[in-house]
Amino acid sequence: MSKPIIALDFKDMDAVRNFLGPFEESLFVKVGMELYLQNGPDIIKEIRNQGHEIFLDLKLHDIPNTVGQAMKGLGKLDIQMVNVHAAGGSIMMQRALEGLRDSGSTASLIAVTQLTSTSELMMQQEQNIQSSINDSILSYASLAHKSGLDGVVCSANESAMIRDALGASFLKVTPGIRTLTDDKGDQVRVATPESARENGSTHIVVGRSITNDANPVEKYRQIKKAWESNVK
Numbered sequence: 001m002s003k004p005i006i007a008l009d010f011k012d013m014d015a016v017r018n019f020l021g022p023f024e025e026s027l028f029v030k031v032g033m034e035l036y037l038q039n040g041p042d043i044i045k046e047i048r049n050q051g052h053e054i055f056l057d058l059k060l061h062d063i064p065n066t067v068g069q070a071m072k073g074l075g076k077l078d079i080q081m082v083n084v085h086a087a088g089g090s091i092m093m094q095r096a097l098e099g100l101r102d103s104g105s106t107a108s109l110i111a112v113t114q115l116t117s118t119s120e121l122m123m124q125q126e127q128n129i130q131s132s133i134n135d136s137i138l139s140y141a142s143l144a145h146k147s148g149l150d151g152v153v154c155s156a157n158e159s160a161m162i163r164d165a166l167g168a169s170f171l172k173v174t175p176g177i178r179t180l181t182d183d184k185g186d187q188v189r190v191a192t193p194e195s196a197r198e199n200g201s202t203h204i205v206v207g208r209s210i211t212n213d214a215n216p217v218e219k220y221r222q223i224k225k226a227w228e229s230n231v232k
């Protein structure tokens with residue numbers, strides 16, 4: 001079972017070093033736009049040298065050729081998971097997968113369905129999609145599955161629906177994780193670690209609940225225990 005993925009949404013490597021320093025175990029961490037775009041690929045090398053696994057969350061979304069070529073570059077980094085936006089379409093996702101594999105990478109490739117900061121109303125009004133948000137998420141997940149990807153990013157509230165339609169081994173990587181006392185911030189579709197597990201998420205992504213806590217190591221352990229608590 002996967003460890004909770006900690007979102008390292010920091011501005012530089014000094015902040016990452018300060019955060020990771022007190023942890024004694026090897027972690028699964030997420031490097032997103034904030035850290036990668038301000039610091040470049042060296043950040044990946046240093047985190048890997050510290051023994052941690054990396055989900056590189058850059059959410060590529062462009063024409064198929066551009067994404068395919070970009071993936072060839074990202075695939076040369078020593079990362080374990082990377083992603084695109086499913087809204088880029090099936091040809092884009094297939095080119096992304098080809099680019100990644102051409103580079104020799106065995107990293108999992110997953111696709112964002114609807115961001116966890118998006119509500120059904122926002123989707124309908126701002127994206128002009130007139131279905132339910134669950135239909136939109138399942139449609140994007142099915143497209144990612146048909147395109148050969150390893151899984152999707154969705155909220156834990158949609159994991160059971162995707163598992164039932166596309167199988168338990170198709171990855172459901174779920175941000176928007178909060179304990180009952182945590183501030184939701186800009187997240188809309190949130191779930192606790194326990195409910196993520198019950199609903200069939202294969203991975204949870206946790207950022208500010210841990211990084212903003214007064215005792216991040218203790219908060220990580222609390223979330224990890226809750227995530228693992230329902231394993232039958």
Ligand SMILES: O=c1ccn([C@@H]2O[C@H](COP(=O)(O)O)[C@@H](O)[C@H]2O)c(=O)[nH]1
Nearest residue numbers: 007032114115116175176205206207208
């Ligand atoms: O739909 C998505 C896709 C990615 N994310 C990323 O996950 C973390 C969540 O951080 P929190 O502080 O726990 O809210 C963040 O890095 C996002 O870029 C997401 O939240 N939703």
